[in-house]
């Protein structure tokens with residue numbers, strides 16, 4: 001197959017992502033236009049794609065209809081009739097959808113909308129759903145361990161300096177990323193390493209480290225002095241972690257496979273750490289703007305099972321923390337069950353631990369991805 005031209009590739013990318021982001025809304029229109037008739041899989045996707053172009057991407061009607069009909073094969077007549085009718089009834093279809101519940105208007109699973117309304121009320125839920133419907137910005141973090149990074153990035157007018165080492169850009173700056181001048185990362189990812197605040201010369205454990213976005217910032221905060229054990233249960237992900245650490249000039253990290261929930265002997269023997277970062281696996285409910293798949297694969301029961309795993313991970317890691325040391329627990333979830341709930345459960349069974357601070361980043365308010373971080377200290 002011939003490669004697409006860059007504008008066509010960008011257009012295809014837009015169609016795919018906008019369709020996936022709006023599936024429920026597109027189905028609402030398709031079902032209304034077909035009288036709720038059963039549609040085979042292919043026809044349904046063609047209608048979703050056609051309606052997406054017509055109503056959400058502003059593609060001229062003749063182009064959206066003709067191209068979709070041309071791809072339709074034997075369901076061409078139906079697709080043609082439905083899309084032409086959609087064009088004629090656009091205003092009515094739009095005003096009907098405005099009367100629909102948030103789960104339809106913003107294409108989110110019903111259970112999630114119900115859960116969020118219970119947690120944060122309707123106004124914040126709507127703001128969050130609305131936030132998740134926009135394409136995400138691309139951000140990079142300057143790599144302070146690269147001696148030329150500040151000068152070189154300052155010479156790139158395509159980067160908008162946001163302060164604190166972060167830049168926003170239209171497209172990822174491939175060459176600068178390849179040379180390790182910066183790392184593609186949302187600003188919300190910096191809160192946990194900064195909250196941990198490791199100092200040069202300290203012993204640090206980053207126990208869920210791959211692919212290493214936070215490890216590289218920890219090394220930068222430590223001025224590449226001291227030691228970081230960067231471990232992860234997934235050996236596949238360790239390969240990317242190693243590449244990232246090398247490219248970003250991290251010299252103080254020791255990379256090892258280690259599953260905190262296994263009985264294996266730790267790769268660092270009986271070492272105890274000044275600081276531990278636990279950036280645990282989570283529902284990703286704070287990054288749903290960036291990761292469209294999340295809303296469609298998440299199941300309600302997962303919140304409780306994730307919270308169990310997260311609590312076990314923290315409890316396992318506590319044995320490696322020195323008395324007087326700090327541990328930062330972090331997620332890219334905005335769900336209290338995975339955040340405050342886990343911290344509360346850990347504190348209840350560990351009187352030697354105390355929480356000194358916590359921060360929840362809420363996307364519509366902070367205008368970044370969502371995240372949570374809490375700093376716990378172990379009494380000496």
Ligand SMILES: C[S@@+](CC[C@H](N)C(=O)[O-])C[C@H]1O[C@@H](n2cnc3c(N)ncnc32)[C@H](O)[C@@H]1O
Nearest residue numbers: 208209210211212213214233234259260261279
């Ligand atoms: C949110 S990601 C970490 C992202 C990473 N900190 C970064 O900033 O690039 C969570 C990681 O935890 C790892 N993980 C999951 N269960 C684990 C366990 N039991 N022990 C250690 N690592 C685990 C996963 O393989 C995954 O790489």
